Amino acid sequence: MSDTGDVASDDSVAIVGAGPAGLWAAFQLGLHGVAATVIEAAARSGGQCAALYADKPVYDVPGFREALAGDIAERLLAQTEPFSQTFLYDCRVDAILRGEAEFRLLLADGRQISSSFVILATGLGLFGGEGRMQLALPEGARDPEGAICVTPSTFETECPGLYAIGDAALYPGKLPLIVSACHEAALAAFAIKKAVSGLSRLAPEFSSTSTRMRKRVTGE
Numbered sequence: 264m265s266d267t268g269d270v271a272s273d274d275s276v277a278i279v280g281a282g283p284a285g286l287w288a289a290f291q292l293g294l295h296g297v298a299a300t301v302i303e304a305a306a307r308s309g310g311q312c313a314a315l316y317a318d319k320p321v322y323d324v325p326g327f328r329e330a331l332a333g334d335i336a337e338r339l340l341a342q343t344e345p346f347s348q349t350f351l352y353d354c355r356v357d358a359i360l361r362g363e364a365e366f367r368l369l370l371a372d373g374r375q376i377s378s379s380f381v382i383l384a385t386g387l388g389l390f391g392g393e394g395r396m397q398l399a400l401p402e403g404a405r406d407p408e409g410a411i412c413v414t415p416s417t418f419e420t421e422c423p424g425l426y427a428i429g430d431a432a433l434y435p436g437k438l439p440l441i442v443s444a445c446h447e448a449a450l451a452a453f454a455i456k457k458a459v460s461g462l463s464r465l466a467p468e469f470s471s472t473s474t475r476m477r478k479r480v481t482g483e
């Protein structure tokens with residue numbers, strides 16, 4: 264942390280919330296070679312899976328006939344490890360302000376984080392409810408429950424550079440499932456990668472055949 268109180272100030276991505284959506288966004292950005300700072304109000308990652316039903320078996324996650332919700336949360340965190348993304352726990356984001364060139368995230372403890380892109384992966388808010396986060400969004404960009412309207416091809420909100428995924432995101436047909444959160448995280452990460460690259464078109468890559476993705480994950 265600098266003596267100005269900032270904990271980060273660069274071109275990276277701030278992800279608010281370390282539930283399944285935020286964790287998979289951190290993974291996907293890492294796969295694309297984009298650094299992220301994940302800011303979580305709780306003392307640990309996993310969101311609802313860890314906090315509300317960790318010991319319950321889940322049957323609808325691809326590749327697992329049955330998995331405990333707590334184990335899914337731990338595996339999602341472990342999958343981000345190769346990329347050395349930054350995780351800040353016990354850090355509640357109280358407001359997100361849009362500056363001329365970047366967002367400023369105001370933390371409950373008085374610190375600030377600046378970032379070019381923000382992904383909101385806040386579920387439907389804080390467990391125990393500490394009031395709603397202030398967001399630089401126009402009137403009508405949230406529904407009465409607090410979910411945020413997004414474009415379902417990129418998961419960008421009405422505020423350019425601000426994305427919302429997982430249970431926080433609202434679009435026609437939205438299903439509040441772990442698998443949906445992962446799909447949304449992948450599309451938001453790809454949209455940010457495209458914006459960072461400055462290219463109007465970006466070809467999708469497969470992790471199984473891309474040598475640079477393999478190197479980012481395995482180091483080889």
Ligand SMILES: Cc1cc2nc3c(=O)[nH]c(=O)nc-3n(C[C@H](O)[C@H](O)[C@H](O)COP(=O)(O)OP(=O)(O)OC[C@H]3O[C@@H](n4cnc5c(N)ncnc54)[C@H](O)[C@@H]3O)c2cc1C
Nearest residue numbers: 280282283284304310311355356385386429430439440441
């Ligand atoms: C009992 C139960 C059973 C379920 N069973 C299934 C199932 O079988 N299959 C399935 O696919 N889905 C299931 N779900 C739904 C699934 O858990 C959610 O869809 C998923 O957790 C959404 O992930 P998320 O990351 O969007 O949000 P969350 O899991 O809610 O995570 C959001 C995170 O953001 C953090 N946060 C919020 N606000 C702030 C802030 N201002 N600053 C910093 N951090 C913040 C929270 O602390 C939290 O950790 C179930 C849900 C429940 C409650």
